[in-house]
Amino acid sequence: MSVETTTESAPAPRKGTNILLGLTLLGLLLALWVALGFATNAFWSPNNISNLLRQGAMTAILAVGQTFVIITAGIDLSVGAIVGFTSVIVAWLLQAGVPLWASIILTLLIGVAIGAFHGFGIVRMGLPPFIITLATLTSLRGIGLLITNGSTISISHEGFTNFSRADFLGIPSLFWMVILVGIPAFIFLHLSRFGRYLFAVGSNKEAARLSGVNVDRTIYLAYILSATCAAFVGLLLASRIGIGNATQAEGWELQAIASSVIGGTSLFGAVGSVHGPLLGAFILATINNGANLLNVNSFWQRIITGLLIIIIVYFDQLRRRGSR
Amino acid sequence: MSSLEELSRRHEDQAGLAESDTVPRGAPILELRGLQKKYGLVEALKPVTVSFLAGEIHAIVGENGAGKSTLIKLLTGVIRRTAGEVFWCGKPVQLATPTEAISRGINAVHQEVVLCPHLSVAANMFLGDEMNRNGLMRKAAMEKAAQAVLDDLGFHLPAGARLESLTIGQQQLVATAKAAMRGIRFIIFDEPTAYLTRQESAQLFRLIRRLRDQGVTVVYISHRMEEVFELADRVSVLRDGTHVGTRLIGETNENELIALMINRSIEQIYHKEQVPAGDVIVETKGLSGPGFEDVSLTVRAGEIVGLYGLIGAGRSEFALGLYGRQPVTAGEIFWEGRKVSIPNERVAMALGIALAPESRRDQGLCLNLPIGLNINLPVLKRLSSGLTIRRGDAARNAERQIADLRIKTPSRHVLASAMSGGNQQKIVIGKWLSHGARLFIFDEPTVGVDVGTKAEIYRLFGELLKQGAGIILISSYLPEVYELADRLHVFRGGRLVASHDHRAATHEDVLTQAIGS
Structure with missing residues (x-):
């Protein structure tokens, strides 16, 4: 009687495949590191490793926020623009003499507000996520340029700019920020009911609604988290380069989406994790870093990234199909 | 020659079906000899030997998991057999890919509609087989031809309409027309009436009989016994992946078939728990909303309230209104005697309402x-x-x-x-x-569900009633609500038009009230 259900189409349990994908990505990352270690002496130098971790950290945080949105079957194209915009905001606040703590909180709140605006556009105005976040992408760059009058704002606050160069326990502080974001994100997505609601909304909005899930609130939550992660990265970037500039972080939204997809997130929604996008971000950072060290033309880096996305997602598709 | 035959001839010419690939009416067109499917060590289908005759309607019945879908997938080339032989018009064939099945004239209409909702009815019917002239599509010609086929079949559907503007039932008819147009020799219907209204089912049955009269072999898979007896010439029963028998329809009856399928009698299926009715759980007074108007009814503890009507009669809409999914525009809801407003699903759940929705x-x-x-x-x-x-x-x-x-x-x-x-x-x-919950709303709980599972679901209703819950049972399957409901309300055009106590009215009366003629 149970013949059909037990054998014909039972896919491997989700839990197992999640771990499997994580291990595969980790293996790929380690393999890249070993290979680059052989290819060039400079790779394993402490300087370079710190540099790599700093490069990857910001994309990684963006990718985690982006993943929440993609799991609900949405997309957030505005994150790169938010990074640039909030770097302007924090620079502007600091130069206006606002205390550091207040500047940071205000900047993060602006991230919350932008995310809430996205939620409003999607839930109340019925706009597709692609459209509303595309609109903020271009307008935020414009507002940032208006504020700075097209130039940049230098940050003279020493403590703020020193932070990104600092180490703690021999590890760059920027990488600690990944852990600071990653652990609560993991608890939120994988251990809390709100995480389950993201998956449910991404899988079937109507079924989630009829099961008592507050779908509107869940969508607000996803976009607010993504925009807040982006505002946080804006702070880190401002600290790293010491200026606020609305045109910074061009194309980072695509990096974030790429990291998320490499990390096993499905653009159709309801499939994703926290560790996947983190690994995806550092795989991308490693490829860029390695290409620099090997003097590969930077144009090639873009091509390699594109090919990597195709290869990894293709193998993921094969694996999913194979388990059917 | 009718427009349908004309089009199917056109398709056969294109597909290059050989004239030799035909057999006289009544001779075996497709024979399965020891057909078997294993997944790993498990046998989804134990060796099956059965012949399908040219120009017969051959019903296949069995519980979910009995192997029906495995059999369909084997016949349509979706999966490959583990062992056994297949003979098509007397010659052994592979049937290894869907393309091969289609090219031989084997086609299936699936339970769930697989068409493009944004395209027109005509575009869907010609999808993958468009009429072209000099590389450009002949849109007007296709629409005209599609309309001719639809009219010919007696489906009152506009060929120019977007598919998504039709009901699910109408979409199913489009899928059927599309399959019929493709010059098939052998067509499999998998639970085609699951989402159809009575009139739509009647139209479908006319089409199926007509296909048979043209010499097409029809395999008809259904959970609904009355349909099998209305349509089929022969019926095969599957149980646990085993072919347990094939009967001529005139030489068998419902009880025998059910016994073959599950070893259980029909009285045991519609088992109604007798629970004394308790306090009123919910009462609606003149409740109106999108798709329903002025509905007043009461549900007591220990009671099943049946809502019968055609699809679109407003029953599901009423349920969604009561559950807070759709806004209520007028009327009142009293929950355990207290006036309440239910603005969203979460309020409904907190009160104690559960909704198992239609789809x-x-x-x-x-x-x-x-x-x-x-x-x-x-x-x-x-x-x-x-x-x-x-x-x-x-x-x-x-x-x-x-x-x-x-x-x-x-x-x-x-x-x-x-x-x-x-x-x-x-x-x-x-x-x-x-x-x-205190009030369970079950909207079409047994659509696409086999007899055994149905019986389990009905038994469960009894358990819930004994625990003091009330049930609203929405169904388009009359025997179900008729046998189970303590009080039966009939819906038509968004309104509650009649109410009956348990078994107080005849089937015919209830049907007439639902159809309104």
Whole structure:
């Protein structure tokens, strides 16, 4: 009687495949590191490793926020623009003499507000996520340029700019920020009911609604988290380069989406994790870093990234199909 | 020559079906000899030997998981057999790919419509087989031809309309017309009437008979016995992957077929628990909203209230209004004697209302998520301490529902999409059993569900009643509401038009009231 259900189409349990994908990505990352270690002496130098971790950290945080949105079957194209915009905001606040703590909180709140605006556009105005976040992408760059009058704002606050160069326990502080974001994100997505609601909304909005899930609130939550992660990265970037500039972080939204997809997130929604996008971000950072060290033309880096996305997602598709 | 025959001839010419590939009416067109399918060590289909004759309607019945879908997939080339032989018009064939099946003239109409909702009816009917002239599509000609076929078949459908503007039932008719147009020799209908109204079913049956009269072999898979007896010439029964018999329809009866399928009699299926009616749980007075108007009814503890009517009569809309999913524009709701307003689903759940909605696929389940998550979705709040879910409790809750409802799955981590219709329905019910409620609304709970699972679901109703719950049972299947409901309300055009006590009216009366002629 149970013949059909037990054998014909039972896919491997989700839990197992999640771990499997994580291990595969980790293996790929380690393999890249070993290979680059052989290819060039400079790779394993402490300087370079710190540099790599700093490069990857910001994309990684963006990718985690982006993943929440993609799991609900949405997309957030505005994150790169938010990074640039909030770097302007924090620079502007600091130069206006606002205390550091207040500047940071205000900047993060602006991230919350932008995310809430996205939620409003999607839930109340019925706009597709692609459209509303595309609109903020271009307008935020414009507002940032208006504020700075097209130039940049230098940050003279020493403590703020020193932070990104600092180490703690021999590890760059920027990488600690990944852990600071990653652990609560993991608890939120994988251990809390709100995480389950993201998956449910991404899988079937109507079924989630009829099961008592507050779908509107869940969508607000996803976009607010993504925009807040982006505002946080804006702070880190401002600290790293010491200026606020609305045109910074061009194309980072695509990096974030790429990291998320490499990390096993499905653009159709309801499939994703926290560790996947983190690994995806550092795989991308490693490829860029390695290409620099090997003097590969930077144009090639873009091509390699594109090919990597195709290869990894293709193998993921094969694996999913194979388990059917 | 009718427009349908003309078009199917055109398709056959293009496909290059050889004239030699025909057999006289009544001779075997497709013979299965020891056909077998194994997945690993498990036999989904034990060796089956059966012949399908040219120009017969051959019904296949069996419970979910009996091997019906495996058989369809083998015949349509979706999966490959493990052992056995297939003879098409007397010659051995591979039937290894869907393309091969289609090129031989084997076609299937699936239970769920697989068409493009944004394209027109005509575009869907000609999809993949468009009429061209000099590389450009002949849109007007195709629309005209499609309309001719639809009119010819007696379907009153506009060929120019967008498919999504039609009801699910009408879309199913389009899918059927499309298959019929493709010059088929052999057509398989998989539960085609699951989403059809009575009139639409009647139209479909006319088409099926007409295909047979043209010499097409029809394989008809259904859970509805009355359809099998109305349509079929012969019927084959599958149980547990075994072919347990084939009968001429005139030499068998419903009781024998059910006995072959499940070893259980029909009285045991519609088993009605006699529970004395208690206090009023909910009362609506003149409730109106989108799709329903001025509905007043009462549900007591220990009582099943049946809502019968055609699809679109306003029953599901009323349920969604009561559940807070659709806004209520007028009227009052009294919950346990107290006037309440139910602005959203969460308020309804908090009061004690549970809704197992009409469409499992669109409203009931998150199909690409695990069974366990689906079952726990309404109760995650209760299963959480602080921010995090108590994983042990969540696992126990899901496992308990899987065991209690006998959901056939190796693990709670399996995706809901991998389950058969009956098991999916059990997952939907399991969600609400673990949540608990005083008023259960079941909207078409047995569509696409086999007889055995039906009996289990009805027994469950009895359990709920004994625990003091009330049930609103919405169904388009008259015997179900007729046998089970303590009070039967008939809906037509969004209004409650008649009410009867248990078995007080005849089937004919109820039908007439629902159709309104």
